[in-house]
Amino acid sequence: xxxxxYLQAISDALRTEMRRDKRVFLIGEDVGVYGGxxxxxxxxQEEFGPWRVIDAPLAETAIVGACTGASMxxxxxxxxxxxxxxxxxxxxxxxxxxxKQRWRVGTPVPIVVRLPSGGGFSGGPFHSQNxxxxxxxxxxxxxxxxxxxxxxxxxxxxxxEDPSPVLFFEHKHLYRRIKGEVPEERYTVPIGKARTHRLGxxxxxxxxxxxxxxxxxxxQQLEKDxxxxxxxxxxxxxxxxxxxxxxxxxxxxKALVLHEDTRTGGFGAEIAATIAEEAFExxxxxxxxxxxxxxxxxxxxxxxxxxxPQVEDVVAGLRDLAGY
Amino acid sequence: MAVAxxxxxxxxxxxxxxxxxxxxxxxxxxxxxxITRGVEERGHILYRQGKIPGSFYTGRGNExxxxxxxxxxxxDDVGTPLHRDMGVHITRGVQPWHIFAQYMGRQDGxxxxxxxxxxxxxxxxxxxxMVSHLPAMLPxxxxxxxxxxxxxxxxxxxxxxxxxxxxxxxxxxxxxFAGTRQLPVVFVCDNNQWAYxxxxxxxxxxxxxxxxxxxxxxEGVVVDGTDVLAVYxxxxxxxxxxxxxxxxxxxxxxxxxxxxxxVHDDAFYVPKVMFEKWAESxxxxxxxxxxxxxxxxxxxxxxxxxxxxKKLLNDALQRAxxxxxxxxxxxxxxxxxxxxDLDTPHHK
Numbered sequence: 166x167x168x169x170x171y172l173q174a175i176s177d178a179l180r181t182e183m184r185r186d187k188r189v190f191l192i193g194e195d196v197g198v199y200g201g202x203x204x205x206x207x208x209x210q211e212e213f214g215p216w217r218v219i220d221a222p223l224a225e226t227a228i229v230g231a232c233t234g235a236s237m238x239x240x241x242x243x244x245x246x247x248x249x250x251x252x253x254x255x256x257x258x259x260x261x262x263x264x265k266q267r268w269r270v271g272t273p274v275p276i277v278v279r280l281p282s283g284g285g286f287s288g289g290p291f292h293s294q295n296x297x298x299x300x301x302x303x304x305x306x307x308x309x310x311x312x313x314x315x316x317x318x319x320x321x322x323x324x325x326e327d328p329s330p331v332l333f334f335e336h337k338h339l340y341r342r343i344k345g346e347v348p349e350e351r352y353t354v355p356i357g358k359a360r361t362h363r364l365g366x367x368x369x370x371x372x373x374x375x376x377x378x379x380x381x382x383x384x385q386q387l388e389k390d391x392x393x394x395x396x397x398x399x400x401x402x403x404x405x406x407x408x409x410x411x412x413x414x415x416x417x418x419k420a421l422v423l424h425e426d427t428r429t430g431g432f433g434a435e436i437a438a439t440i441a442e443e444a445f446e447x448x449x450x451x452x453x454x455x456x457x458x459x460x461x462x463x464x465x466x467x468x469x470x471x472x473x474p475q476v477e478d479v480v481a482g483l484r485d486l487a488g489y
Numbered sequence: 490m491a492v493a494x495x496x497x498x499x500x501x502x503x504x505x506x507x508x509x510x511x512x513x514x515x516x517x518x519x520x521x522x523x524i525t526r527g528v529e530e531r532g533h534i535l536y537r538q539g540k541i542p543g544s545f546y547t548g549r550g551n552e553x554x555x556x557x558x559x560x561x562x563x564x565d566d567v568g569t570p571l572h573r574d575m576g577v578h579i580t581r582g583v584q585p586w587h588i589f590a591q592y593m594g595r596q597d598g599x600x601x602x603x604x605x606x607x608x609x610x611x612x613x614x615x616x617x618x619m620v621s622h623l624p625a626m627l628p629x630x631x632x633x634x635x636x637x638x639x640x641x642x643x644x645x646x647x648x649x650x651x652x653x654x655x656x657x658x659x660x661x662x663x664x665x666f667a668g669t670r671q672l673p674v675v676f677v678c679d680n681n682q683w684a685y686x687x688x689x690x691x692x693x694x695x696x697x698x699x700x701x702x703x704x705x706x707x708e709g710v711v712v713d714g715t716d717v718l719a720v721y722x723x724x725x726x727x728x729x730x731x732x733x734x735x736x737x738x739x740x741x742x743x744x745x746x747x748x749x750x751x752v753h754d755d756a757f758y759v760p761k762v763m764f765e766k767w768a769e770s771x772x773x774x775x776x777x778x779x780x781x782x783x784x785x786x787x788x789x790x791x792x793x794x795x796x797x798x799k800k801l802l803n804d805a806l807q808r809a810x811x812x813x814x815x816x817x818x819x820x821x822x823x824x825x826x827x828x829x830d831l832d833t834p835h836h837k
Contacts, residue, residue: 190639216639222669227628227662234632234646237617238567240639242632257659261622262629269604270618273826304824328826 169347172340174314175279176205178321179243181351183213186241189325192219192228193245193279202247203281203340225254232276233263233330241325242276249282249334250294263330264305277324277331283375283425284473285338289464295374295425298432300332301403308402309356310334312377314345316400319354327356334402336375343378359406361413365395368486369413371436372423373399376474380423383479392487402432410436411444418449419486425473428456450489455482493699493709493741499718502783508722510560512784516794518560518717519780522552522773523798525576528585531802532592536752540810541592543605548573550715550747551679553772556580557720558647558677558740561728567615567633568647569626572607573679573746577649581614585802589809602815624654627663627676634667634674634731645731646674652741653684655698664739668706671736675727676702678739679714681746686758702739714742715772718779744772 169177182189190213191206197220200207210218221228225246232242246252252259255278263274284293297308307329311317317335324331362377363384370380377398384394397413399405414420420440422433437452455474463469499505505515529547536545548555555576562568562581570577578588583599591598591609599609600618610616617633619626630648637644650660655678667674678698682689695701702709712723720742727738745767749756780786823830 219635222662222665224662224666226659227631227666230625230628230659230663231632231635231666234617234629234634235636235639236632237612237629238633238636240636257622257625258628261620262625265620266618267826267830268823269608270600270610270612271823271830272610272612272618273830275826275831307825328828328831 166346167349168344169314170341171314171317171335171343172203172205174318174347175321175335176207177347178318179206180209182322182325183209183217185351188239188241189243190217190219190240191243191245192221192232194221194223194247196220196245201245203337205245225251226258229255229258229276229278230262232278233258233274236274236276237272243279243325244276245279246281248292249280249296250291252278252280252296259300259306259330259332260303264303267329268305273328274330275328277321277333279333279335281337282334283336283338284462284469285375287464287466287469288462290461293462295334297332297334297402298426298430301432305329306403307331307356308334309400310336310373310402311400312336312339312362312374312398314343314347316354316360318347319352320356320400322351323353323356326353331356334374338375354400357401357404357406359409360398360400361395362398363394363396365393365417367393367417368419368421368483369395369397369417370421370423370479370483371397371399371410371413373402374425376423376425379474379476379479382476383483386476386480387483387487390484390487392483394483405436407439410440414440414444415447418447419489420448421453421455421479421482421486423455423474423479425457427459428454429459431456450486453482453486455479491696491700491711492703493697493711493739496710496712496719496723498713498716499722504722505718508725510721515780515784516786516790518556518721519776520794520798521556521576521580522717522776523794524585524801525552525556525579526773527798527802528575528579528588531589531806533752535589535592542594545592545752546572546606546750547748548575550744550767550772551681552576553717553776554679554714554720554742554744557717558724558742561721561724562615562647563645563728563732565615566645566647566728567617569617569619569630569649570610571619571623571626571649571651571679573651573681574649575607578607578616581611581616583611583614584805586805586808589806590812593809594814595809595812596815597809597812624650624657624659626650627659628666631663631667631672631674634672635670637673638670643732644673645728647677647728648674649677649679651684652678652680652682652689652692652698653687656692664701664705664737667737671734673731673734674737675724675731676737676739677724678741679744680741681744683746683750683756683759685750685754697741699739699741707737707739709739709741711741711743714744715767715770715775717772717776
């Protein structure tokens with residue numbers, strides 16, 4: 166085991182797969198000579214050459230479309246969107262072509278699109294978004310959102326192995342802030358399986374990505390009040406681990422769904438609806454949602470702080486539920 | 490002013506032989522054009538009989554362009570034919586009964602009723618299925634070419650689009666990327682002069698779509714899309730150039746869409762004189778005349794081709810009509826791919 170940052174764990178996964186499997190290649194803007202905007206692929210072009218670490222023109226449609234075509238010819242492409250926000254330019258390729266090709270005509274499209282996502286550093290409206298729920302709504306796409314270095318490595322390897330298109334949301338705020346023990350050998354973390362980040366018995370928080378840490382801090386504060394909070398890290402938003410969520414909620418009888426994406430139509434709504442449909446009889450309080458308000462992501466620090474759910478917001482929500 | 494090279498028509502038999510087609514090949518090309526038109530004519534009948542759900546699209550007038558390009562492809566080359574390119578499916582060897590089953594939404598169509606009309610492709614024949622957002626297939630074709638380049642295979646990808654689709658950003662992005670990397674791809678523009686009801690002056694401001702190629706760093710060629718031999722010759726040149734590492738070509742095949750956008754559209758907006766003029770260079774009639782005067786195609790040979798095509802299509806129709814409707818219980822299957830799905834010719 167080595168202690169790696171979340172970012173190093175992603176690099177490690179990518180390097181592991183590229184060394185192991187000649188079919189795997191990386192394509193994106195500035196991923197080669199520059200090593201990627203966040204340096205995930207630093208040194209990769211020296212090791213793997215310019216035809217496996219491909220500097221693409223500023224053309225997200227071409228990048229994702231080329232991955233689709235190359236995957237149909239037997240390769241295993243990994244695309245990097247410089248920022249998750251820019252995937253909007255490749256919407257058609259993902260949603261119209263890649264997502265539907267297997268179901269429609271039987272052709273699998275085993276591609277991975279890496280999406281540096283999330284806010285917290287004044288990236289503003291176009292460098293901070295969390296678009297996972299938009300894609301989770303599209304049948305045929307898988308969306309994973311790891312929170313820990315260990316999961317980041319294991320889930321990226323699973324994503325590359327997966328025969329379907331996988332969107333890999335890597336939270337930028339975790340890149341260098343979060344460190345953890347990561348096995349040096351190759352391993353996979355199954356897509357679609359949640360992880361209990363913190364065991365508790367009174368309230369369940371269901372969340373993913375950077376919000377796992379916000380939830381954990383809030384849980385620590387509630388512990389001082391004598392309230393035991395369980396934090397379920399979904400890890401994959403599509404497919405999502407319904408059984409794990411329902412098990413946790415049935416145990417605690419109260420649920421708080423938390424995400425950094427905006428509230429209305431966010432993936433939390435799907436989780437809340439499922440809990441209401443399938444665990445209503447086990448609930449001792451209405452399901453609570455905490456999410457960003459329905460605005461674009463603001464730039465200035467006080468505005469961004471008001472936008473991204475903070476520990477104190479989650480604490481207040483948990484206290485409401487505890488007192489219900 | 491045109492920037493692209495305007496290709497000459499094909500004249501002599503000698504020139505055709507130089508380009509790689511012998512007499513038997515030529516009769517095969519003619520047969521494929523006859524079958525292509527026959528499939529779509531029967532599709533029309535099925536539609537009028539109420540046997541085709543949704544709408545119905547044909548490529549009447551585009552038979553030479555589609556068959557000509559597909560004839561120039563190598564066995565391991567791949568392509569992304571669109572809804573005017575039935576000739577590509579036929580030339581690559583797709584069985585007509587599968588096409589009729591597809592038209593009618595039956596279980597034995599290539600998509601088992603999940604998608605309609607020409608939204609299909611047999612991947613074992615090197616074909617990639619189109620989507621309705623037509624230029625979306627250009628970057629996909631470029632990606633196939635990228636795979637060939639990465640693995641250093643002597644294979645070429647053909648990426649089809651229409652002059653209407655040339656307005657979309659996918660076209661620009663695909664050609665930009667292919668140009669920067671000099672990938673082995675041939676962009677084939679079926680320019681049938683009408684994007685639904687929109688005429689070319691409202692679609693692009695250059696004389697030819699192929700004039701743009703120079704700006705992307707490769708050659709643009711315009712060819713008369715009703716001249717199957719000229720299409721074949723230019724496609725062959727472009728494909729072999731790409732195979733030899735010479736990079737992309739934009740090959741524009743100029744035709745007229747001889748019917749409406751789809752079966753519901755009577756194309757009232759197309760001037761009658763335009764139809765009359767282009768009807769004089771009907772691709773099949775034109776090639777038939779050429780075969781008669783250049784390779785002495787006999788009455789018997791012509792009859793054999795027409796009769797056998799008719800029988801093929803009648804049998805195909807009968808077989809397709811016997812195909813069951815798809816089972817709704819199967820609807821959820823295959824949203825995600827399985828490991829077994831990767832067991833395809835390309836993934837092996």
